[in-house]
Amino acid sequence: MKKLMTIIVAAAVFSACTSQQPKMLVLYYSQEGTTQKVAEEIVAQTGADIERIEAAEPYSGNFEETIQRCLKEREDGVMPEAMPITSDLSKYNVIFIGYPIWFGTYAPPVASLLKDIHLDGKAIVPFCTFGSGGLDSSVADLKQALPGADIREGFGIRAARMDNLKPELERFLILGGYKEGEVETYPDYSAQAPVTEEEAAIFDAACSDYQFPLGTPVSVGSRETSTSVDYRFTAEGNGPDGNVSHSTVYVTVPKADGSTPEFTMVVR
Ligand SMILES: Cc1cc2nc3c(=O)[nH]c(=O)nc-3n(C[C@H](O)[C@H](O)[C@H](O)COP(=O)(O)O)c2cc1C
Incomplete structure (x- = not known):
């Protein structure tokens, strides 16, 4: 971090x-x-x-x-x-x-x-x-x-x-x-690195409710601000043509008490 x-x-x-x-x-x-x-x-x-x-x-x-x-x-x-x-x-x-x-x-x-x-x-x-x-x-x-x-x-x-x-x-x-x-000013995201179990759990908590599959996270970079810890995941999934596709999925974990991980955006 x-x-x-x-x-x-x-x-x-x-x-x-x-x-x-x-x-x-x-x-x-x-x-x-x-x-x-x-x-x-x-x-x-x-x-x-x-x-x-x-x-x-x-x-x-x-x-x-x-x-x-x-x-x-x-x-x-x-x-x-x-x-x-x-x-x-x-x-x-x-x-x-x-x-x-x-x-x-x-x-x-x-x-x-x-x-x-x-x-x-x-x-x-x-x-x-x-x-x-x-x-x-x-x-x-x-x-x-x-x-x-x-x-x-x-x-x-x-x-x-x-x-x-x-x-x-x-x-x-x-x-x-x-x-x-x-x-x-927010710091840059750290370099992408393999996803730990804890980070995979954050991805799932943020994304599993979304109506369309967002894939499986394979690498992640993160940054910490005064109000949140933000994650930039690379996720692997199957594209509409059946081929493997990669997307970037952004997740934020607010520091406020009782907050849960939130899926903020995907870039395909
Ligand atoms: C015809 C249609 C196509 C949409 N396509 C996408 C899409 O490609 N990607 C996406 O993230 N959301 C998509 N959405 C969801 C809308 O972008 C989203 O609900 C938006 O906030 C609606 O804004 P509005 O309430 O100002 O109309 C689509 C919604 C509609 C009705």
Whole structure:
């Protein structure tokens, strides 16, 4: 375990690079309200303006029906249209774009809107909610879709961990310079090493409830902060094609009394 680091740093405020306060807008799509909570919390913490993205033909809200409709749209090569937004984008230099992860990337109404608006030269801050993961893959897709924009580091949280939203988002906003404040610097994860029995038990306690198999942990790195011990597991499992696949599974064990290990994200 790496030595506990408790260095407190003041975040670089975004406006330090410019003489003006950045003008920020939160644009988000949310089908079931989870991503909306993140969008509203960004507004609460930064005072950004906000606008919701709407599908021209809304999805039903039923999980299975939405999956089936998406699969059909993909098969037919159909991109469901988004309603035009009303915000004047020229007023903003930082635009948070929020979405639920659907099939490993941003939900289709967001993809559709991105085709209709011009974001060249803007700082784009992605944020998302997901069942298990998809922040990295969706950010990579955003970079491809918006080559003229400055795609910043993004924020993601599992829908099952929304109780942790406020502090995790606040840390992200301060580190990104979108909000003033101080945060603890976290150490890097230690190098991956074979998983001990105790670490395998932590993996199981965090992941066994998840609806889809996350594989068997084969190596792990860890770090300790003032509030948690975090683990980065490499897990081995069978991919959809039956071949062996590897994923990175993140687990956190909060230090608060009575806390249990939490699965935070998988990167496939
Ligand atoms: C059609 C559909 C596809 C989804 N695909 C994924 C996925 O690939 N990966 C994932 O982790 N979660 C996936 N989810 C779960 C959502 O990302 C998650 O429930 C999200 O928090 C919903 O956000 P919302 O309440 O703002 O709509 C999917 C949900 C739906 C409805």
